[in-house]
Amino acid sequence: xxxxxxxxxxxxxxxxxxxxxxxxxxxxxxxxxxxxxxxxxxxxxxxxxxxxxxxxxxxxxxxxxxxxxxxxxxxxxxxxxxxxxxxxxxxxxxxxxxxxxxxxxxxxxxxxxxxxxxxxxxxxxxxxxxxxxxxxxxxxxxxxxxxxxxxxxxxxxxxxxxxxxxxxxxxxxxxxxxxxxxxxxxxxxxxxxxxxxxxxxxxx
Numbered sequence: 001x002x003x004x005x006x007x008x009x010x011x012x013x014x015x016x017x018x019x020x021x022x023x024x025x026x027x028x029x030x031x032x033x034x035x036x037x038x039x040x041x042x043x044x045x046x047x048x049x050x051x052x053x054x055x056x057x058x059x060x061x062x063x064x065x066x067x068x069x070x071x072x073x074x075x076x077x078x079x080x081x082x083x084x085x086x087x088x089x090x091x092x093x094x095x096x097x098x099x100x101x102x103x104x105x106x107x108x109x110x111x112x113x114x115x116x117x118x119x120x121x122x123x124x125x126x127x128x129x130x131x132x133x134x135x136x137x138x139x140x141x142x143x144x145x146x147x148x149x150x151x152x153x154x155x156x157x158x159x160x161x162x163x164x165x166x167x168x169x170x171x172x173x174x175x176x177x178x179x180x181x182x183x184x185x186x187x188x189x190x191x192x193x194x195x196x197x198x199x200x201x202x203x204x
Contacts, residue, residue: 012042013039013042016036016038017039019032020032020035020039020054023035024058027061029058029059029061029062030058032054032058033058033062033064034055036055036058036071037052037055037071039051040052040074045082046078046079046082046087048078049075049078049087050075052071052074053072053075053087053091053094055067056068056069056071056075056094057094060101065098065101065102068098069095069098072094072095072098076091076092076095085118085119086118086122086124086127088115088118089115089116089119089122089124089127089131090115092111092118093112093115093127093130093131093134096108096110096112096115096131097134099111100134100137100138100141105141105142108134108138109135109139109142112131112135112138113135115131116128116132116135125159126158128158129155129156129158129159129168129171130155132152132155132158132171133151133152133170135151136151136152136155136171136174137174139151145178145181145182148178149175149179152171152175152178153175156168156171156172156175173191176191
């Protein structure tokens with residue numbers, strides 16, 4: 001079979017990109033995943049990895065953890081060759097989220113620790129805070145409240161005031177739950193109020 005002309009491949013790739021974005025704008029992640037996957041077959045290098053990563057995110061959002069895991073592992077193989085630490089951190093964090101959703105907490109913990117180290121190396125404080133928040137949730141889930149609290153507080157330190165308000169609010173809310181469960185009711189109420197304040201700032 002003759003290879004398609006480069007301009008036809010480019011047109012198909014652009015069509016798939018727009019169709020995938022349109023599907024996601026309507027929260028039709030089950031429809032967008034195969035579009036990203038098809039687009040990835042037309043690309044090479046980091047653009048291919050990005051399409052695979054978007055496919056993984058769509059599969060995850062659609063509740064298809066197995067497909068998400070397959071796609072992100074393919075993306076990681078490409079990204080690791082590129083040496084892009086931030087992109088690697090994002091992919092490993094996505095893999096950690098899949099592991100957590102499927103009950104593989106040991107693998108999730110390892111993935112979040114790895115992605116946190118990659119974000120530190122890349123100097124991405126926002127992504128670091130999100131990952132530490134996820135790691136803290138794994139510690140909560142596995143009955144380690146002291147480690148969870150320390151990790152949530154590290155996440156908050158990584159977020160300066162006004163930065164990434166949605167993530168800040170989530171971390172504060174999780175910390176409030178932890179404090180409540182460990183009997184520190186006044187501290188819990190203060191953290192909950194701070195979480196709600198972040199939500200109000202976001203809407204303002």
